[in-house]
Amino acid sequence: MGASRIDYRLLEQLTEKSQDLNSTAMRMTGSALGEGDVRVSREDVMALQTAASLENLAIDVYQKAAGLPFIKNGNKTVAAFIATTISQHSAHARAFNAAATRAGGRAQTAPNPKYAAIVKKALPGIKGPADVVALAITLEDVAAQTYTKNAGGVGDGRLRSLFASIAPVEAQHRAVLLAVQALLGAGRPELIALPTKVAALPAAAGSVGFPEGFYPVKNASPISEGAVK
Structure with missing residues (x-):
C-alpha cells in the first residue's frame, strides 16, 4: 500500500473513536444493568471479578507508566492517550x-494475579516507551480476548451486553498501541502526533492496528x- 493510500487520520481517529466507543459502552452498561438486582450464577460473578482484576492491573500499570520520565516528559500524544x-x-x-x-458477590479490588506476576517481572526491564507499549499491548489484548469470550459465555443477557460493550474499547486501545509500536519500531517517534504527517507514514500504518479479521x-x-x- 503506497503512501497515497494511507488513512492519514489513523491515530487521530483511533484516539477519538476510543473515547466515543467508551462513552457508548458506558451508556450500554448502565442500560444493561438497569436498576434492580442482578441474579446470576456464581460462575458469572467470578467472570465479573476476573474482569475487574484485569482492569485494576491495567490502571496500576498505566499510572506507573505515566510517572516515568520518558513518558511524562516525552511524546505528548502518548501521554495524553495514557491519561485517557x-x-x-x-x-x-x-x-x-x-x-x-x-x-451478591464481592468487588474485586486486587490486580489479576497471573498478569501481576508478569508485570512485576517485566518492570525492571522497562527502559523506554517501546517497553511500556509492549507491556500495555499484552494487558489490553488479554482483556479484549477475555471479554469477547465472556460475552458468549455468561448466562445472563445483561452481562453479555456488559462484556460485549467493553471488549471493543480494549481492542481499540490495543489497535492504537500497535500503531504506536510500529512507529517506534521504525525509528519514527516524531510521527506519533496529531495531526499526523501523512506522507512520512510507513505503508503499513493503516492496517497494523488490526492484524486479525476476527478477535481471537x-x-x-x-x-x-x-x-x-
Missing part, C-alpha cells in the same frame, strides 16, 4: 464491580483467574 486510557479502565472496573456486587479468544483468562477467594 486510565480514565476508561477506571470506568470499566467500576462497571464490572457494580455488576458483581449487585449480583485463545488467550482469554479463565473466569476463576481473578475471582475473589
